[in-house]
Amino acid sequence: MAEQESVISVRGLRTAFGAQVIHDNLDLDVRMGEILGVVGGSGTGKSVLMRAIIGLQEPEAGEVSVFGTPMRGKEEDEAFEVRRRWGVMFQGGALFSTLTVAENVQVPLREFYPQIDNQLLDEIARFKIHLSGLPPEAAYKYPSELSGGMKKRAGLARALAMDPELLFLDEPTAGLDPIGASMFDELTRNLQETLGLTVFLITHDLDTLYAICDRVAVIADKKVIAVGKIDELLATDHPWIHDYFTGPRGRAARLGHERQNG
């Protein structure tokens, strides 16, 4: 196998809010075409890491590069070329509340390709909404008329609008019922296979980790303390990793995964 290319590369990242240091000397690589799960206790800075990568949080030190382009110190308009190659789904969907779902999906398209006519935009919005697993009539609804799970799917549809190569998902299954959560997992896996996506996925959901993640990165002590397949992680002797994967929920998720696979 050829050496795998890094889509995201983080080196020596340090982020802090005032005196409170969130990350210190953090390194992370996300490889082309993988689904990388990011786990860590509450408050360890999983979302902050994502925000630092996508440029919403200015790091104090370190290098972040996406698709080989260094991202630090870039102004909003400079990272244009990189921005059109990624899609971000925020925890609550972060849909624009004054626009319908279809209009939400069209926002990035209108922004980057103003020449596309309305008819094609409508068609694109329709099949993106279909891809994200929403019923067709959801296209004309406003975010306030959607349930939490549907908002997440609509957020995903918007993140997918530009056919991104890289997808950031912030806790996609949090707050979904187990059936909805496993459907979302399946959807993520399908999209990743069909569209050849690289996925950066923050989650607390052990089932998601077992079901769809190629590798898992564990954040603790302000660093990524381990990256690898779950079995490899278990081979390390960090107490948090053990507590995480071998606690009652971890065991249940593992059993469920093994049962499903044979």
Add this chain to the structure above:
Amino acid sequence: MAQPADFTEEQLPDGGTALRFSGALAIARLGDLDERLRAVSANVTQVDISQIDHIDTIGAWLVHRTARDHGAEITGADSDAQRLIAAIEGADDVATAPAKGSPALFVLHELGAAVISTARTFVEFIAFIGQCVKGALNLILHPGRLRFHAIVQHFDTVGVRALGIIGLMSFLIGIVIAQQGAVQLRQFGAEVWTVNLIGRLTMRELGVLMTAIMVAGRSGSAFAAQIGTMKITEEVDAMRTIGVVPVEALVLPRIIATVIMMPLLGLYASLVAIIGGGLFCWLTLDIPPATFVQRIREVTPLTDFYVGMVKAPVFGAIIALAGCFQGMRVHGNSEEVGRKTTAAVVQAIFLVIVLDAFFAVFFTEIGWD
């Protein structure tokens, strides 16, 4: 960079037409492909994509749509393209957009909806006042439940923190009244009457009215936004489940604080306006401060002070009621908070001015003129 997306039409021996795509069928390289595809009128029986460099979901959609519209067959798709096309096929079931009626009906509909919502708001407002009165009666029966800390805190935000801006505003208004009054009265050689104008106008009308408008903008809006945000984050619901009555905990302290603060602020505003006017008189009309104060005391009857002080608490109550009422009406999303905050300020200022008109007639009728 890959070639732009393109296609050629080719006559097939069986009488049909084949569309042969080439280049990158991706959103960035589409150009006018969409329009040209729609314009194809030949009897297409085959869509060939074996020559393309690259395809994304939008390219796949265009291929799929063309094939579907013409009843053609897609050939030459590699496994990636096949997967993409399969993934989007299901998007064919079209959900129709909600139908739009005629413009005339739309106007009538909007008008009717506005009338109904205004009427409903009015009824709800009356009900809200009722709730507040009931809450106040409860407080009188159980004075221990009065939230003294909250009231003092609102004294600070409604009253103390408004002193600077209300003082500045009133000072300037005092100067404006004096200056404009002097210019007009000079025509009759009655410049000295400027003092009457300042004293009576500020004590009777402007001091309290301008303060009410400022308090509505500062505190009425803040009440609506605070309570509205608490509604959205379900804090108000949490209170109810714990057994705390929202009217008692959120609404009454704000109303009580505003009712008490308004007369104080109104009097303060009137005095500062008189100082501003006096300063103007001293500097440009050569009326020394001692004379000015003496004149003010002679020409401004005590009833003017009463008029202002009777109106002020009523205005305060109206402002706080409107702010809290709109805040409690918030439900749904954060946009609603902004809308209701605006409504609170508009409603408060409107009601204040309507009431002020009633008061003006009333006080004149009872001889306090």
